[in-house]
Every structure is written in structure tokens, then in C-alpha cells.
Amino acid sequence: xxxxxxxxxxxxxxxxxxxxxxxxxxxxxxxxxxxxxxxxxxxxxxxxxxxxxxxxxxxxxxxxxxxxxxxxxxxxxxxxxxxxxxxxxxxxxxxxxxxxxxxxxxxxxxxxxxx
Amino acid sequence: xxxxxxxxxxxxxxxxxxxxxxxxxxxxxxxxxxxxxxxxxxxxxxxxxxxxxxxxxxxxxxxxxxxxxxxxxxxxxxxxxxxxxxxxxxxxxxxxxxxxxxxxxxxxx
Numbered sequence: 001x002x003x004x005x006x007x008x009x010x011x012x013x014x015x016x017x018x019x020x021x022x023x024x025x026x027x028x029x030x031x032x033x034x035x036x037x038x039x040x041x042x043x044x045x046x047x048x049x050x051x052x053x054x055x056x057x058x059x060x061x062x063x064x065x066x067x068x069x070x071x072x073x074x075x076x077x078x079x080x081x082x083x084x085x086x087x088x089x090x091x092x093x094x095x096x097x098x099x100x101x102x103x104x105x106x107x108x109x110x111x112x113x114x115x
Numbered sequence: 116x117x118x119x120x121x122x123x124x125x126x127x128x129x130x131x132x133x134x135x136x137x138x139x140x141x142x143x144x145x146x147x148x149x150x151x152x153x154x155x156x157x158x159x160x161x162x163x164x165x166x167x168x169x170x171x172x173x174x175x176x177x178x179x180x181x182x183x184x185x186x187x188x189x190x191x192x193x194x195x196x197x198x199x200x201x202x203x204x205x206x207x208x209x210x211x212x213x214x215x216x217x218x219x220x221x222x223x224x
Contacts, residue, residue, distance in 0.1 A: 100210065
């Protein structure tokens with residue numbers, strides 16, 4: 001069964017350092033999402049891609065976060081510099097297309113701890 | 116105020132017992148309402164999906180209900196198993212996904 005892949009699964013870094021997360025969506029899925037989930041809360045959308053184009057990055061803290069999906073397949077989310085408040089689970093999801101009836105499939109997430 | 120509220124925040128039940136989780140929402144009308152199961156350290160996995168006009172959907176031992184008049188949904192788990200221990204998240208979709216904060220269920224032997 002196809003799955004969304006993410007790496008690394010865990011990342012510990014010191015504040016002010018740069019970190020990067022990678023996501024490989026399910027093959028054929030045009031839409032890719034990055035979410036941040038703080039412990040005990042539901043995920044919040046950071047950025048949504050349709051193929052290689054950003055559809056929604058309104059909640060992405062652009063002073064320190066960046067995301068790219070250069071070839072419309074896998075994607076990278078970067079934080080520079082990391083802050084203590086960035087400690088969270090970063091989830092990647094993909095769906096066949098946009099629209100409310102396209103189910104999003106989530107990856108296992110990357111657990112980030114900023115010291 | 117969160118547009119999707121879930122209760123209880125956490126729940127502990129004995130293996131084999133039934134339980135019901137609640138979801139109250141203000142996002143209306145919506146395209147669909149999903150219940151997700153999220154194991155610790157894993158991404159959410161979809162259990163059920165209901166459109167605005169549906170009022171019940173089952174997936175094995177999981178049964179979701181929807182009351183559009185009262186803006187409530189519930190997830191009923193029958194004959195709980197240890198593997199049901201997880202967070203259960205209610206998600207309402209209208210253009211974007213509105214996530215609840217989840218209910219943390221622990222099933223003990």
C-alpha cells in the first residue's frame with residue numbers, strides 16, 4: 001500500500017540552527033500539504049502545493065520558514081533559524097487533487113525538538 | 116475560539132468496553148466531516164467520512180454519527196481493543212480542513 005514518506009522521523013537541534021524536513025508524497029498525488037502539530041493540539045496547515053506551485057502559505061512564518069516542491073513531486077520544508085517554539089510534529093500529507101472530497105493521506109511526521 | 120471542539124479531552128476504558136467520543140462544530144455548512152485515528156508518533160489515518168447529508172457511517176467497530184441540526188458528531192467504538200489506544204481527531208472540511216484538538220483514548224487490559 002502506497003504511503004507518504006517523511007524523513008527524518010526525529011530531529012533535535014539547538015535554537016538558531018537550520019533544519020530541513022523531507023516529504024515524498026504518494027505517487028500520482030498532485031497536492032501536497034505541510035502541517036505543524038503542537039503536542040495536544042490538532043494539526044495546523046503551513047503550506048499547500050498544487051504540483052510545484054504554492055496554493056496557500058498564509059499561515060507559514062515566512063521570516064524563518066520556507067518550503068519548496070521544485071519538480072512537483074517531493075518537497076522540503078526548512079526552518080532557519082529554529083526557535084524554541086518551533087518544537088512540534090511536522091506532518092506532510094498528499095491528495096490526488098484539490099477540493100474537499102480528496103482525502104488527505106498523512107505521513108508519519110517528523111518530531112522536532114529545539115533546545 | 117476553535118471551530119471544532121472535542122470531548123472528552125482524554126478517556127480511559129477497559130478492554131472490551133464500548134465508548135463514545137464527541138465532536139461539536141460551528142463550521143457550517145461543510146463538505147464533509149472525517150474522524151481520524153492518530154497513533155502516538157504517527158500521522159493521522161482516516162476512519163470514516165460523512166457528507167453534510169449523511170447521518171451515520173461505519174468502519175468495522177467504528178461508527179460515526181452526524182446531527183447537522185445540533186452540529187454534533189460522535190464516534191462510537193464497540194468492543195474496544197488495546198490497539199484502539201490513540202488520539203481520535205474530528206475534522207470538518209470546507210475549503211480547508213478544520214481540526215479538532217482530539218480525544219486521547221487509552222484502553223487498559
